[in-house]
Amino acid sequence: MTQQLHATTPPPTADRTLVGHHLVKRYAPSVQDSPPALAGVSLAVAPGESVAVMGPSGSGKTTLLHVLAGIVRPDEGDVIWNGASLRSASDASRTTLRRSAFGFVFQSGQLIPELPAVENVALPLLLGGTDRRRAEARAAALFAPLGLAGLERRRPGELSGGQAQRVAIARALVGTPGVVFADEPTGALDQHTSGEVMHHLTGLSRHLGASLLIVTHDANVAGWCDRTLHMQDGRIVGEARR
Numbered sequence: 001m002t003q004q005l006h007a008t009t010p011p012p013t014a015d016r017t018l019v020g021h022h023l024v025k026r027y028a029p030s031v032q033d034s035p036p037a038l039a040g041v042s043l044a045v046a047p048g049e050s051v052a053v054m055g056p057s058g059s060g061k062t063t064l065l066h067v068l069a070g071i072v073r074p075d076e077g078d079v080i081w082n083g084a085s086l087r088s089a090s091d092a093s094r095t096t097l098r099r100s101a102f103g104f105v106f107q108s109g110q111l112i113p114e115l116p117a118v119e120n121v122a123l124p125l126l127l128g129g130t131d132r133r134r135a136e137a138r139a140a141a142l143f144a145p146l147g148l149a150g151l152e153r154r155r156p157g158e159l160s161g162g163q164a165q166r167v168a169i170a171r172a173l174v175g176t177p178g179v180v181f182a183d184e185p186t187g188a189l190d191q192h193t194s195g196e197v198m199h200h201l202t203g204l205s206r207h208l209g210a211s212l213l214i215v216t217h218d219a220n221v222a223g224w225c226d227r228t229l230h231m232q233d234g235r236i237v238g239e240a241r242r
């Protein structure tokens with residue numbers, strides 16, 4: 001991938017550090033219409049680090065996640081993953097990167113209702129060309145570590161909310177991604193179940209060496225992470241380490 005870096009971008013590091021450099025994103029066509037969703041955000045997520053992003057509604061948390069994950073292209077600035085620029089990458093290579101290097105967990109409703117849990121988990125591997133037997137074996141191996149042993153053939157409608165989120169975590173991690181992006185992963189769960197899900201999400205990510213970027217409104221969820229960033233009006237205005 002070619003490097004087209006912003007003039008002041010720090011030297012890229014060809015490791016599994018995720019770097020966002022001076023990210024600006026405006027959804028409205030002109031600045032007069034509304035303030036930018038991202039107004040110049042810079043951050044680095046170290047390999048294996050877990051980072052929570054908190055802030056009021058509309059402060060730009062989800063936009064930051066989408067820009068860092070290569071889903072949304074920034075208007076200014078760049079995202080560097082493994083030493084390469086996402087901004088200058090083609091749509092096709094960004095899609096390939098998302099599939100091979102990143103995993104995603106959303107609030108709910110992300111599993112395919114018709115497929116048994118194990119097939120839901122195997123899906124990213126199947127889409128990447130792994131043969132079915134090997135994909136399902138790798139998927140099944142994640143059930144016990146996530147406390148899901150015996151639920152492999154259940155369909156999503158036959159799982160509790162917390163079990164379904166743990167299946168979604170397995171699916172995000174089955175391809176051993178470099179970074180897992182999670183947007184309100186416990187937003188639909190009660191406090192106790194949320195704690196269980198975070199225990200599994202942080203524990204298994206750490207075990208597999210994946211970094212974690214979590215958008216959340218819940219300070220208890222952020223408390224599971226190494227670091228919490230606070231956003232306001234499209235900027236990072238504070239940071240706390242555990």
Ligand SMILES: Nc1ncnc2c1ncn2[C@@H]1O[C@H](COP(=O)(O)OP(=O)(O)OP(=O)(O)O)[C@@H](O)[C@H]1O
Nearest residue numbers: 027028036037055056057058059060061062063064
């Ligand atoms: N697709 C879009 N088109 C236009 N404006 C958008 C779009 N997505 C987000 N915005 C605007 O960008 C700003 C930041 O939104 P974003 O969803 O990133 O905030 P957030 O902090 O994640 O909010 P919440 O906590 O409510 O999910 C808001 O003003 C929002 O209205």
